[in-house]
Amino acid sequence: MLILALDTATTDLVTGLVDTEISAAYDAVVPGTRGHNEQLMPTIMALLDDHATTLADLDGIVVGHGPGPFTGLRVGMVTAQALGQALRIPVHGVSSLDAIATRHSADNLLVTTDARRREVYWASYQAGRRSAGPGVVRPENLEPPHPVDAVVVPQRLVVKLPSHLQDLETVELSPRAAGLVAVADLAQAPEPLSPEYLRRPDAVPPPEPKRSAALPPLKKEARP
Structure with missing residues (x-):
């Protein structure tokens, strides 16, 4: 194929x-x-x-x-x-x-990517299988649920990690x-595509403008 x-x-x-x-x-x-x-x-x-x-x-x-x-x-x-x-x-x-995790040989691995807004997306892996995540968190608050041997992380964010993670092998992938x-099951019929945003988009509807106190109050519509 x-x-x-x-x-x-x-x-x-x-x-x-x-x-x-x-x-x-x-x-x-x-x-x-x-x-x-x-x-x-x-x-x-x-x-x-x-x-x-x-x-x-x-x-x-x-x-x-x-x-x-x-x-x-x-x-x-x-x-x-x-x-x-x-x-x-x-x-x-x-x-x-999961695709990133295949590029590293560590048995206990933490994979992160830049989520912007001073946060990272993360997941942890044991023996090549995802054991926790995905999630989104500030890098300084990142605590994998099990000990890890290496961290995949954008290099500019290494200094933001907790000190015990900074001391491990770090690589950007x-x-x-x-x-x-x-990591795809090509033998099975694909499921509908569903993006993982893990949080709301940056764009939000604008708030309704406040009504000036100088204006007369709105009349309530009479119910039939």
């Missing part, structure tokens, strides 16, 4: 092709970008061209469903869903944190195509 893998849950724009028949993965990653919306489809098309492949050759799509910021997740998941419908191929949603496909 030839699988297109996508993830827009972090500042890295992650795309890749995975050939499950020969266990080969090819990544095209745009690091540290906020332009997911403008860059995603051009990056996908360039990836396909580089490997003499077209959209019609794809057998399925795997997309990270977060946790992540509202706008970033929406770009990746809407694109994956639209491609899946147009090509009539299955689209599998997977945890972006984002998802890759092989990991995204590895």
Whole structure:
């Protein structure tokens, strides 16, 4: 099977092709970008061209469903869903944190990504399986439910962690195509895509304007 893998849950724009028949993965990653919306489809098309492949050759799509910021997740998941419908191929949603965890060999691992608003998304893993999370918390309040040997964390946030976590091995990682496909159950029919925001979007409805005290009170409508 030839699988297109996508993830827009972090500042890295992650795309890749995975050939499950020969266990080969090819990544095209745009690091540290906020332009997911403008860059995603051009990056996908360039990836396909580089490997003499077209959209019609794809057998399925795997997309990270977060946790992540509202706008970033929406770009990746809407694109994956639209491609899946147009090509009539299955689209599998997977945890972006689970995909990241596949890139580290520690038996007891804590994985975090930048949630902005001075917070991080997190999940902990034992022997390659998620044992807790996902959740969102300020990095200084992060306390995994079991001892960990290593922490995946954006490097600029290491100093925000509790001191006992700062003393461990720390590394910054984002998802890759092989990991995204590895945590997907391609043998099962995909469930409906459901993004993990873990909190409300930044945008909120504006409050109703206050009525000036100088204005006469509103008359109540008489009930019939």
